[in-house]
Amino acid sequence: MSRAVRMVLPVVFGILLLAAWEILVHVYAVPEYVLPGPSAVAGALWSDGPELLGALAVTLEVTIAALVLAALTGAAIAFLLAQSPTAERTFFPYAVFLQVTPIVTIAPFVIIWVNNIFIVLLILAWVAAVFPIISNTLLGLKSVDTNLRDLFLLYGASRWQVMTRLLAPSTLPYFLGGLRISGGLALIGTVVAEMVAGTSGTSSGLASRLLEASYRLELARALACFALLSATGFVLYLLLDALSRYLLRHWHESARTAES
């Protein structure tokens, strides 16, 4: 199958799906407050576009801040846990605890304890995003080639040299794998947090707008918000995937293209 065909196939499928949706909505005369057709959603996207993009910027700001924070703290926590098996046994269960607790259940407490709504959203999105980075980075740190470790030992490498020249590069593919998962989770965390926190007003994010629109049965607008959020998640994944491929292009199997 040629590259062009592979690219076109999912697009064709999407167009067919939208066409079937549009036709069915018209054939059965479904009212717009139950299910608007794609054309109505596109209309809402066009007319409310600038306002919704503004709201998206608010959501994205939290998402990216949470992702960056999760990347830094997650890597740092993994490095600390890797220092000794005792440290890992002592603290790792709490990382798991953080991961398996639904953030919706933490949200009310955070909202009470923290005044600033940006910080509230940031904390909740961070909780959602940090675990894959900790666990992947930790796995990477434990998978370092033992012979390479011996080599560094043999040449009397300092702790700092081992960290920067051996651990950091060996762990990078694992860390990036965690980051790709966390990108989506940071967005999900932000959206859930916005909905639970019930932010409103002109400075609220896209998830709040979606909720408001659904309360008012403006389903076309709500679906426009949904479409924007999904597209954002997808683009975020593509960007992180591209970053991973770029950083690993010379050496890691995961970044190997079909031709080489």
Place this chain on the structure above:
Amino acid sequence: MSAVTVTGVGKTFANGTTALVPVTLEIGSGRFVSIVGPSGCGKSTLLRLIAGLTQPTTGTITRPGPLSTGFVFQDATLMPWATVTDNVALPLRLAGMSEGEINQPITEALERVGLSGFALAYPRELSGGMKMRVSIARAIVTGPCLLLMDEPFAALDEFTRFKLNDDLLALWQQNGWTIVFVTHSVREAVFLSERVLVMSPHPGRIIADLPTQLPSSRDAGVRLSHAFADQCADISNRLNEALQQRAAS
């Protein structure tokens, strides 16, 4: 003068297994010594003890300093994220040498192993034999006097192994290093070295310490000579006897 002195060195693992019954031996400066034996005989343990990668349970070892010792692992053990040049540069950078000081030794080391044209290649672009050459270049880049090699060619095909054997011998003759070479191949040990330490497992111990009697300037033709075949047969027999005695007892 001896490059390495091993006095009463034994190794018992934490679980109580004896990896190596205490041995005493001297390896003369500029000698090529092979350690041969089946898996589990403690030959790699002995080499790691000499390198200082493992601490002995008993005894003492005198060896040259870290920068005077090169170690070659069974796998090429290259950093996959670094180019050939950066891999070879590692020991020099770890020693804190400046970028200006390291170019000359790297170029020389790559020339010696015949990889001058591959300075900027990444390990995944190289064949198994070439990766091993990079590994050797890294071991010799510091200008060591002692080279410790742990079954370096075991994973390579026979043609590549013979070629690397020949090249290693040539390098040794030019540079006067002391080489301790661990292998499970009796033929490889006899072909390469001046002295063969034969080891036997359970517990790991040296059962024979034999000089090889082959012409000092060896070429590929030696592999076909009667003297070579006789030496190999002699060592194989000793090993078999040791293994059978153990089986009988």
